[in-house]
Amino acid sequence: MTANTRDRILDALELLLLDKGMSHVTLESVAARAGVSKGGLLYHFKNKDALLAGLVRRLADRANQQLSDHMDRGQSVAGWYLQTPNPDDTVDAVELEIYRSMLATMRTIDAAAETADDEVQQALTEMMDNWSDGLDNEIDDPVHADIVRLVGDGVYLRALLGLPQIEPARYRRVVDRLLGHRGEPTTE
CATH class of the missing domain: 1.10.10.60 (Homeodomain-like)
Structure with missing residues (x-):
């Protein structure tokens, strides 16, 4: 195989x-x-739990590769975390893969919570902790890191649920404020 x-x-x-x-x-x-x-x-x-955990780990690998590419272009972890997912963007195949994987993973979370599956929960925790560690290492103020984390989570969740996104110009102002006007490109 x-x-x-x-x-x-x-x-x-x-x-x-x-x-x-x-x-x-x-x-x-x-x-x-x-x-x-x-x-x-x-x-x-x-077993099925290992299969579901494998899906979460693949999502983490894809997202971490995207983050690494983002950082190779001189951008920050926070900038990556605050990007708006665009499921209709077929130009960026990696973003589309991550979006689909995240949506599928969201469907496993309920089942993992109901069955108290440690392997799936551990994979999810490792993925989220890795991203949190990146934000904590980059942002000196832990409260500011938490705010970035919560905004990024909320924006991504809105997209996963199919809810309308915040008006792009307004969201750019939110990102600019959170990033402290570091001169990084803002999300669209």
């Missing part, structure tokens, strides 16, 4: 979550959608 098989399995899980919801996710349904045997799926993920 190759890493491509692992990604096919996670893609199949993501599509099932987006198309049908958590109630339709079984090891058999994911394997069938991925075009692998159940044994092939179990080679990569020992």
